Amino acid sequence: MSDRIPTSPAVSADRSAAARGRGPLVFGGIPEAEGWTLAPITPRDRVHFRVDRELPLDEFRRELPDGVTVTYDQGDGLYRVDGACGSGPVLADWVRAWCAGRGIGTVGLRAEAGVRRRAPRDLPPAYLDALCRHYLPVSLKRLQRNMSTLRLHLPDPDDLTQQVSEWILKAVGQYDETKGVPFGAFLATQLSKWVHDLGRNAHGRTAADTENKQQKAIAAFLAEHQRKPSEKELAAYMGQSVATLRRNSQTVATLNGLRNLQSLDGGPEGAEIMLPDTHEAPDEIMGEAEQTLLSHALTAACAPDPAARADQRAGQPNVLGWATWYLTTWGGRTKTQLSADLGTSVRNMNVHADRVERSLKQRLVELAD
Structure with a gap:
């Protein structure tokens, strides 16, 4: 019969830290593991909802029943x-x-x-502040492998730092100290998930998940056979028909095309595009390079004319012209379908598309040269 005395999660975490050759982390004068016990995670019932117009949050909070709280996720509108x-x-x-x-x-x-959460504000302020300051650089280093994806959505370093700080607070609210997993390990796991959610939120859950599944299947096939799969091989590997794979591939191609586009008002002429050596690069790489060049030329053709006044049509980004060209060329949509989706006439779309065409012809001639 064992005579071991059960230990608390705080003591277990401290011993784990000691076993790794360092003392337990201390935030605001409180050991990390002990800090969680000061504001333990608790179960509650939660109501999720969005609204069709902005909610008067102050009034809503004042009229909530006693003991009920509300939080608002501005990014998700939830x-x-x-x-x-x-x-x-x-x-x-x-x-x-x-x-x-x-x-x-x-x-x-x-x-x-039965949602299990803690409110970060229930932790001692000095403890929470020191914990966030410690895990911010740790999280940014952990996310280096995802930096290309993050920069697509958060190109400004300050925005990236703010987003990671919000993720740390979100992890604090979800971390269950009773499961014996260190907070750092839990945070690392959640960060990978939340990076993926950025793509799902920006481009749609279906498109992002489709892209993720295809890339995983291609990587697995490549590791097994040391070559990229053909269309039929990839379809069989994923358990899909070739027709389904083609439809999904079109979704992924559209998603990647959107990522290649630069901001309409972000000065596309100042960007440098690196092209592969045509003698060394395989045909599929050149095809991707040509797609990027076309996307760049289309975006540049829709950018505001720097010589025009801001109140003139030419001084505004031609968003409708861009949508008409891109979605009818690569998105598989007709102008009639777009007219219904965008709530405008085909004639108005043609006017904006003609402006794009005049500028695009000139830019394609420059690319050919």
Whole structure:
């Protein structure tokens, strides 16, 4: 019979740190593992919802029932109302009635029971501040492998730092210290997931997941056979028909084409595009380079004319012209379909597309030279 005495998660974490050859981390004068016990994670019922127009958050907070809190995720436009366990259905009805009484429509309103969370503000301020300062550079170093993806969505270093700081606070709210996993390991796992979510939120869940599955399948085939798969081989490897693979490939191609485009008002003429040596590069690489050049030329053709005044049509980015050209050329859409989707006439689309055509012809001649 064992005479070992069960130890708390805090003591276990401290011993793990000692076994790795360093003392436990201390934040604000409090050992890391002990800090979590000061604000333990607790279960609650949560109501998630979005609205069709901005919610008067201050008024909403004032009228919430006692003991109920609300948080707002501005990036996702998602509101979360938290109450005691068992109150979820009642809170959902209350939120629905409150919004309806003010002419606000709710979208995707649902109640979730037994959500385990902590409020970061419940931790000692000095502890939370020191913890975030410690894990920010650690997280940025951990995300170096994902930096190409992150820069697509967060090109400004300050925006990237802010986003990673928000992710650390999100991890603090979700971390369950009773499971014996160190916070640093939990944070690293979540960071990889949240990087993937950036693509899902920006380009659509289906497109991002399709791209991820295809890239994983191609990498697995390459590791097994030391060559890229053919279309039929990839379809068989993924358990799909060739027709399904082609449709999905079109989705991925459109997604990558959108990523290649630069901002309409970001000075595309100042960008340098590196081309591979045509004698050394295989045909598929040259095809990708030509696609990028065309995307660049189209974006440049839709940019504001620097010689025009800001109040003139030529002084504004030609967004409708860009959408018409791109989606009918690479997106498989017709002008009639786009007209219905964008709520404008085909004639208006043609006017903007003609402006693009005149500029694009000149730029394609320059590319050919």
